[in-house]
Amino acid sequence: xxxxxxxxxxxxxxxxxxxxxxxxxxxxxxxxxxxxxxxxxxxxxxxxxxxxxxxxxxxxxxxxxxxxxxxxxxxxxxxxxxxxxxxxxxxxxxxxxxxxxxxxxxxxxxxxxxxxxxxxxxxxxxxxxxxxxxxxxxxxxxxxxxxxxxxxxxxxxxxxxxxxxxxxxxxxxxxxxxxxxxxxxxxxxxxxxxxxxxxxxxxxxxxxxxxxxxxxxxxxxxxxxxxxxxxxxxxxxxxxxxxxxxxxxxxxxxxxxxxxxxxxxxxxxxxxxxxxxxxxx
Ligand code: GUN
Numbered sequence: 001x002x003x004x005x006x007x008x009x010x011x012x013x014x015x016x017x018x019x020x021x022x023x024x025x026x027x028x029x030x031x032x033x034x035x036x037x038x039x040x041x042x043x044x045x046x047x048x049x050x051x052x053x054x055x056x057x058x059x060x061x062x063x064x065x066x067x068x069x070x071x072x073x074x075x076x077x078x079x080x081x082x083x084x085x086x087x088x089x090x091x092x093x094x095x096x097x098x099x100x101x102x103x104x105x106x107x108x109x110x111x112x113x114x115x116x117x118x119x120x121x122x123x124x125x126x127x128x129x130x131x132x133x134x135x136x137x138x139x140x141x142x143x144x145x146x147x148x149x150x151x152x153x154x155x156x157x158x159x160x161x162x163x164x165x166x167x168x169x170x171x172x173x174x175x176x177x178x179x180x181x182x183x184x185x186x187x188x189x190x191x192x193x194x195x196x197x198x199x200x201x202x203x204x205x206x207x208x209x210x211x212x213x214x215x216x217x218x219x220x221x222x223x224x225x226x227x228x229x230x231x232x233x234x235x236x237x238x239x240x241x242x243x244x245x246x247x248x249x250x251x252x253x254x255x256x257x258x259x260x261x262x263x264x265x266x267x268x269x270x271x272x273x274x275x276x277x278x279x280x281x
Contacts (some may be wrong), residue, residue, distance in 0.1 A: 002247050003151070005226070005254045007143075010150050011262040015059070018266070021273055025280075032276040033062040034092035035084050037078065040070035040100045049096060055265045061272055071099045077103065078111050089121040091276040092118035094231055094268075097168065115279065118271040121167060129175045135278055136271050141173040142225055143263035144205065145180065150204060151252060153224055155180035159200050163187045163214070163240075164207030169228055173205060195217065204238040214241040216249055225253040228260050 025032060034056065038049050049065055056063040066080060075093070082249055084090045093116045099105055106123075114124040120136045128134040146157065160182040164170040172182045182203070187194055198204055198218040206214045207228035219225070229240030239256030247253050 002250055004018055005147055005224075005252050005259060007147060007254060007259040007261065007263045009118045010147055011266040013150075014146070014266055014270075018270055018273060020061055022061065025276060026060070027274070028132055028280075030276060030280055031062055032091050032272050033089055034094070034272040035064045035066060036094055036096060037066045037068065038096040039068045039072050039103065042096075042098060044100070045096045045225075051265050052268060055269055061269060065125060067236075072100070074103060074107070077108055081108075081111040082222075085111075085116060090116065091279055092116055092207070092272040094118045102241055112264060116275060118275060119168075120172065120267060120271070126167075126172075129172055132179055136274055137175055137176060137267075138168055138172040139267040139271060140169050140207075140260060140264045141176050141226060142270070143267035144173055144260065145176050146226075146267065147226075147254075147260075148203070148224070153203065153252065156184040158182050158202040160184045160203045160205070161187060161198050161201035162205045162207065163194070163198070164205075164209075164228070166207060169207040170205075173207075177203075206255070208240045210240055211238045212240075212242045214246060216242070216245040219246055219249050221249050222251045223249075225250050226260065227254050227256050230256065265277075 003005055022032060036052055038045055048256055053063060084093050093112050095108055097105060109121045110123055112122055112124045117125050120138045126134060129229045157179060158244055160177045162170050162173055165186050165188040170186055174186050185197060195218045199220050201220055201223055203224045205226040210228055211231040211233050225241055227239035227241040231238050237257045
């Protein structure tokens with residue numbers, strides 16, 4: 001029987017612990033506060049930002065959304081980030097990706113104080129992640145590891161295959177899986193004979209952004225499949241995995257929607273709380 005890895009349920013369960021932590025902080029007079037900077041009018045970003053705002057409101061985390069026009073200059077973004085870096089009331093900052101083409105995302109992200117970098121995407125925090133000395137992790141990657149542990153999936157010695165080498169998902173997830181003693185491969189658009197490698201996966205993660213990308217001929221029977229893709233087909237949300245043909249073959253699989261999506265926003269909030277606790281020693 002295939003088991004569904006229910007991200008929505010797990011996020012709810014995890015949210016209760018997070019809520020208790022937030023309440024404890026508030027009793028000490030500490031009010032977690034984070035800021036999202038969204039530059040331009042990417043439609044997917046608008047949805048993500050709204051989701052984050054709602055989640056923060058539900059948990060009682062203070063938040064400010066800075067919606068800036070796509071014409072915003074580097075100097076203007078830097079000035080805003082500098083102000084938030086220096087504001088002792090602000091515990092976490094993130095700049096939504098993608099940003100308009102005239103801005104260099106690496107430079108903009110690196111302007112964030114690593115102590116307030118909720119996304120864990122500054123060069124300093126990426127370095128710490130690979131060194132194993134991190135205190136904040138990119139939310140999707142952290143959430144996937146927590147979901148696997150919650151469902152009792154052992155990572156030590158397992159072959160983990162990640163399709164997608166993004167800075168947001170593929171690379172940080174590889175670092176965290178390695179830390180859990182897995183053997184990790186990252187596959188990407190130039191990988192030859194993808195199926196040969198995916199068929200070795202005890203745990204297969206797809207973060208491609210293409211509906212129907214992972215088919216049954218790419219699966220080792222009994223594998224655990226994590227679908228990070230969020231694609232819209234005929235107005236319907238689907239993942240990267242051809243769910244109907246793949247799910248009968250596997251031990252566990254995440255659905256889309258209700259899999260990794262709710263976990264990402266949950267773990268972003270956990271990042272805010274981790275940074276807040278750290279700032280108050
Ligand atoms: N856009 C889509 N996902 C993310 C994310 O995790 N962080 C940021 N900053 N932007 C995103």
